[in-house]
Amino acid sequence: MSEIILQIDGKEVRAEEGMTILEAALGAGITIPTLCHHEKLEPFGSCRLCSVEVGTGDRAKLVVACVYPVEEKLVVRTGSEKIDRIRKVILELYLAHAPDASSLQELALEYGADKDRFEKEASFCIHCGLCVRYCNEVKKKNAVGFVDRGTRKEICFVPEIASRECWDCKECFPLCPTEALQAAYVLIEALKFPRTP
Amino acid sequence: MPLINSPAELEKLRKGILAERDPEKRVVSICAGAGCVASGANEVIAAFGEELEKKGLDAHVDAKGTGCPGFCEQGPIVVIYPEEICYLQVTPGDVAEIVTETIEGDKVVERLLYLDSATGERATLEPEIPFYKHQLRNVIGDNIKIDPKSIEDYLVVGGYSALAKALSFMTPEDVLNEVKAANLRGRGGGGFPAGQKWEGTRDAPEPTKYVIVNADEGDPGAFMDRAVLEGNPHSILEGLALGAFAVGANEGYIYVRQEYPLAVENVLLAIEKAREYGLLGENILGSGFDFKVIVHKGAGAFVCGESTALMTALEGRVGEPRPKYVRSNIKGLWQKPSVLNNVETWANVPLIINKGADWFTQIGTEGSKGTKIFSLVGKIVNTGLVEVPMGMTLREIIYTIGGGIPDGKEFKAVQTGGPSGGCIPEEMLDLEVGFDELTKAGSMMGSGGMIVMDEDTCMVDVARYFMDFLCDESCGKCVPCREGLRQMLKLLTNITEGRGKEGDLELLEELSEVAGEAALCALGKSAPNPFRSTLKYFRDEYEAHIKEQRCPALSCKELIAFYIAPDKCSACGNCFKKCPADAIVGGKKLIHIVDQEKCTKCGNCFEVCPSRFSAVTKISGVPVPPPVPEEERTITGKSKEK
Ligand SMILES: Cc1cc2nc3c(=O)[nH]c(=O)nc-3n(C[C@H](O)[C@H](O)[C@H](O)COP(=O)(O)O)c2cc1C
Ligand code: SF4
Numbered sequence: 001m002s003e004i005i006l007q008i009d010g011k012e013v014r015a016e017e018g019m020t021i022l023e024a025a026l027g028a029g030i031t032i033p034t035l036c037h038h039e040k041l042e043p044f045g046s047c048r049l050c051s052v053e054v055g056t057g058d059r060a061k062l063v064v065a066c067v068y069p070v071e072e073k074l075v076v077r078t079g080s081e082k083i084d085r086i087r088k089v090i091l092e093l094y095l096a097h098a099p100d101a102s103s104l105q106e107l108a109l110e111y112g113a114d115k116d117r118f119e120k121e122a123s124f125c126i127h128c129g130l131c132v133r134y135c136n137e138v139k140k141k142n143a144v145g146f147v148d149r150g151t152r153k154e155i156c157f158v159p160e161i162a163s164r165e166c167w168d169c170k171e172c173f174p175l176c177p178t179e180a181l182q183a184a185y186v187l188i189e190a191l192k193f194p195r196t197p
Numbered sequence: 198m199p200l201i202n203s204p205a206e207l208e209k210l211r212k213g214i215l216a217e218r219d220p221e222k223r224v225v226s227i228c229a230g231a232g233c234v235a236s237g238a239n240e241v242i243a244a245f246g247e248e249l250e251k252k253g254l255d256a257h258v259d260a261k262g263t264g265c266p267g268f269c270e271q272g273p274i275v276v277i278y279p280e281e282i283c284y285l286q287v288t289p290g291d292v293a294e295i296v297t298e299t300i301e302g303d304k305v306v307e308r309l310l311y312l313d314s315a316t317g318e319r320a321t322l323e324p325e326i327p328f329y330k331h332q333l334r335n336v337i338g339d340n341i342k343i344d345p346k347s348i349e350d351y352l353v354v355g356g357y358s359a360l361a362k363a364l365s366f367m368t369p370e371d372v373l374n375e376v377k378a379a380n381l382r383g384r385g386g387g388g389f390p391a392g393q394k395w396e397g398t399r400d401a402p403e404p405t406k407y408v409i410v411n412a413d414e415g416d417p418g419a420f421m422d423r424a425v426l427e428g429n430p431h432s433i434l435e436g437l438a439l440g441a442f443a444v445g446a447n448e449g450y451i452y453v454r455q456e457y458p459l460a461v462e463n464v465l466l467a468i469e470k471a472r473e474y475g476l477l478g479e480n481i482l483g484s485g486f487d488f489k490v491i492v493h494k495g496a497g498a499f500v501c502g503e504s505t506a507l508m509t510a511l512e513g514r515v516g517e518p519r520p521k522y523v524r525s526n527i528k529g530l531w532q533k534p535s536v537l538n539n540v541e542t543w544a545n546v547p548l549i550i551n552k553g554a555d556w557f558t559q560i561g562t563e564g565s566k567g568t569k570i571f572s573l574v575g576k577i578v579n580t581g582l583v584e585v586p587m588g589m590t591l592r593e594i595i596y597t598i599g600g601g602i603p604d605g606k607e608f609k610a611v612q613t614g615g616p617s618g619g620c621i622p623e624e625m626l627d628l629e630v631g632f633d634e635l636t637k638a639g640s641m642m643g644s645g646g647m648i649v650m651d652e653d654t655c656m657v658d659v660a661r662y663f664m665d666f667l668c669d670e671s672c673g674k675c676v677p678c679r680e681g682l683r684q685m686l687k688l689l690t691n692i693t694e695g696r697g698k699e700g701d702l703e704l705l706e707e708l709s710e711v712a713g714e715a716a717l718c719a720l721g722k723s724a725p726n727p728f729r730s731t732l733k734y735f736r737d738e739y740e741a742h743i744k745e746q747r748c749p750a751l752s753c754k755e756l757i758a759f760y761i762a763p764d765k766c767s768a769c770g771n772c773f774k775k776c777p778a779d780a781i782v783g784g785k786k787l788i789h790i791v792d793q794e795k796c797t798k799c800g801n802c803f804e805v806c807p808s809r810f811s812a813v814t815k816i817s818g819v820p821v822p823p824p825v826p827e828e829e830r831t832i833t834g835k836s837k838e839k
Contacts, residue, residue: 045520046675048715062714067520082714086677089711093680118684127673146673149498151683153673 006074021065021076022050032065032078033087033107035094035177036128041137043067044129047094049087049107053077062086084111092117098124101178124178125155125186131172141165144172144187157190200475202483204361207476211352218353223258223300224278226341227287230265230427231459232420233272237288238262241273244289248296258300261347264340264428267582268328269420271311276323276341283323284309314578315600331598333560334584335568336544337421340428345463348470351431357476359547360435363442364484367550372443373399376546378554380566385411385502385539385644386719388565388632391546394536397526399444401534406446408437409511409530409537412453412460413495413502416615417666419646421570421582422540426453426460429544430467434477434490436546441488444536449490452507454497465492499616499670503718504529504537506672517672518718539644541570561587565631569642575612575649578603585630592626595649606651609750610734614643616663616670617723619730620656639730641723655752656735657742661689663727671720678721681712685728694755697743702732747818754798757817761802763788763825765812768832772802772813788830793821 004015008025015024020043025032035047043066050065054076065078077083091113094104099115099122108115127146132155135144143161147154157166166187201207227233227242245260268274271285275295282305284295291309298304310319311326320326323341343350351357363372377392398406410433414422425433437449453461468490471477479487493511500506501516508530510516521528529535545567549557558566565587571594573583578600585594591611595601602608610620613630619640621628628634632642650659664686673679685708688701709725716722732739741747748756761772766788773781773789780796783789789812791802806813 043520044674045717048675048677048717051715063522064520064717068522082710085707086711086715089681089707090676090715093676093684096680096684119687126676127679148673150669150671150673151679153679 004070004072006070006072006076008076009078015070017070019070021052021054021063021068021070021074024070025065025076025078030078033110034066035103035126036130037066038130038134038175041130041133044133046127046129047090049090051083051086053080053083087111088113094126096120097122097126098178101126103177126178127153127155128177130175130177131155134172134175139165139169139171141169155186157187159190162187163191200473202475204365204482207352207357207361207482211358214349214352221279225258225260225295225300226263226276226278227260228265228272228274228341229262229345230269230272230340230424231457232265232269233274234459236272236286238273240289241275241287241292244292245296248292249300252296252301254296254300261344263343264345265337265424265582266323266329266341267332267334267337267424267584268326268579269582270580274341275309278342281323282321283311283326285311327600328579328581328583328598331589331593332584333568333586335548335560336432336541337424337428337570337582337584339432340424343429345428345430346466348431348467348474351429355551356431356547357435359550360438360442360476361482363439363550364482364486369399369443369445372439372550375549375554376443379549379557380554380564381542381545381549381557382565382632383539384541384545384569388642391538391542394526394538395440395444397524398446398534398536401527403534404445405533406444407530407533407535408441408444408446408449409507409535410437410449410451410453410543411502411504411507411537411539412451412457412464413497413507414454414457414540414644415497415499415502415670416644416646418574418648419572419615419644421572421645423457423460424570424582425540425544426457427463430460430464431471432544432547433464433540434467434471436543437490438477438481438488439546439550440536440538440543442486444534446536447487447489449488450511450530451490451492452495452501452511453492455494461492461494468492498672499666500672500718500720503720505718507537508535517674518720520717541645562629562631562634564633565642569630569645571613571630571645571647573599573647573649575647576602576606576651576654577649587631588629590627590629591621594630594647595626599649602649602651606653608649609652609654610650610656610659610731612640612648612650612659612663612727613646614641614726615646616666617641617720617726618643618646619726620650620659620734621730622734639733640726653750653752655693655748655750656731656738657689657748658693658750658753660728660731661686661693664689664724667720667724671724672718675715675717675721677712677714677716678718678724681708681716682721682724684708685712685725689728692739692742693748693753695742695746695753697739699743701743702739706732741818745818749817751815751817753817757798757815758793758821759791759796759798759800759802760814760816760821761789761791761806761812762814763830765810766832767810767812769807769810771805771807775801775805777801782824786832788825788832790824790830 002017013028033049036044045064045067052065088111091108095115096118143165144157147156242262249255273287275284275287298306339354381391382388497516505519506516568584570584612620635642668682668686671678712721741749773783778795778797780792803813
């Protein structure tokens, strides 16, 4: 693996080829906010909180740090007026669903996000996909998945698999960024009241 | 049919077919595209068959179903060759007359010819019809001449000669360079230069490569790709084979939406025929080049047309965009270098190889070469598919070809580029169509949707409508799109329903920035376009809705009222009879009144009120005048019998 030197927030950072900006930044002690990221999982790129700016001048563009691969001499800015504005709105959109989630509240404080900006629609799930992906990629059980699409998307346990696998595992529960018991709730719902297709 | 083993054999075969076909022989072409079939083309085709047989003419006259020539509004369309006499809206009942008069008697059936409503003149020949006269139909021009189920028909119009030329006289680099020199830009969305995309795939070290046709055509109201798929499937296969040859692929995919059964049928048949003839498969025309094509039926959503989602779907997984920054021409389908192009892009390739990049670049503007097919719909006299040179102005397309706005209404805006395109106002009608020109105007080329709107269209409601579509079609993976668009839709709905507040527009602009900058795929990134462009050009309409609860186009139901002007009402009773909600209070010789409580705003009364009275009006932003007191409603001294 060849070494790559890039610049993050004016600081020279050493990274290895194939790393993402996020990994390089973490290695250099630079924090970038994330919600759907997990080091054991493939990048998902769904929360877009880790949006950063790469390039300079006219060629500057917004990319997500959890996916974008490091390049030699890449110039990265992890914060700017625009980036902060975008993060703030993303948090506000999330807070409409999970106004009391502590991980969101902490970030809200940092970015000045107003939890009442949008009409509340508490659903708790913010579709980060951590439970779904963990079950699929790490446990390889696929006991929980997404159903439907767009604004109707939900997580859903597959009763046949869940009744066999979940009680002894429950490793996804603590991954949930909004409500540790959210996955538990959906699991029990699935087992007690299986959806009729 | 024996396998063709060389370009020379192909030419021999072509000559043979041509020799058998007498150019003077009468051919009756009947459009068998989905639009005409829906209006009864199959029955017309059958009727011609029977009638010709009955009269013993079937040996001398060919009657065949063909591809769609685009004038769908006037279907079923019949063109009689060699004269090119064009009959419109033909029914099985007209067939006997056409056979007797035109085929046997060499006379035209006047009443079936195109009638120009403005001048009262009729056009006998297809190329004389104004709708066609100003088009340049390089891609769909052959549709009406060929039976898409017949490979011989395609060969007669020169089919597969570009492939033969490339395989015998050109290297893959030559083909690539020709496409690059032609500056062919993608017809499916972004207008990315095809040659540049191909080159990336060609140069990628990975030896297995793919070429893919995007035939998902998810834009509501768009059907240009369908017309080519159904009407001239071999032209796509030939283009795809040329692309595969250029980049070094041996396998191609056609991702076609399941809702296009006729397209699937014709494409599958075309592949089978091409294989039989040795124009696909192993050692094509004896050149050593192998290429096979697989059709994949997409059951998918709109977002499946997005390049990474389409490839994910081809791999058999849920069609969601991938969060990748590596271009799919380097790492695409199954992580292999893959060229994905739109149907129309591929169909242009044989033309470029046959006629050369110089020919192609003569047509168009600086940055946009060749022609583009648009699907012209909405408030326009001539609805249909139009293929025009890039650089034609919107005004020419809408007025000269499209025949302008029907019912004497005023033009208001044209929405181009599909659901995430933008609206272009009257002042900009002289804009030349091209990729960069449309983007600069705040819209886009997209895949060529063109929806014309008249004065009765509310631009805020237009933005709401497209947002509703995109919200529904969002895959839900990323937040700026899933949540951002949902909030934008809520705000736009509130505005159209009179619940808009100060600050809504600023919030919408903020959400537009977040989606436009931070969404994962182009669906979310371009979704704010309809809002942004309507705000840019029609801000006053937004403000009227928010500040005055007024819809200037008198279209938003929650903001309008139907009101009968007492001095104009002549008690004809039409509205009274047609109101489904019993909301009209009236009677013989009584001024009629709309009971605002009961009115559901269906608009029936407005439609049926005779224009000589025009008593029913729509009002918005002002209170409805109180009804005339009951004792004063009798109409006196005025004759109602007019
Ligand atoms: C949401 C979305 C839907 C799309 N749908 C289509 C489609 O139906 N057909 C198409 O050819 N391209 C579609 N595209 C564009 C493709 O992503 C891609 O750019 C195109 O197929 C490339 O071919 P071209 O360069 O020949 O246009 C879509 C893009 C997005 C973001
Ligand atoms: S922008 Fe919309 S459609 Fe595209 S990945 Fe995000 S949620 Fe899915």
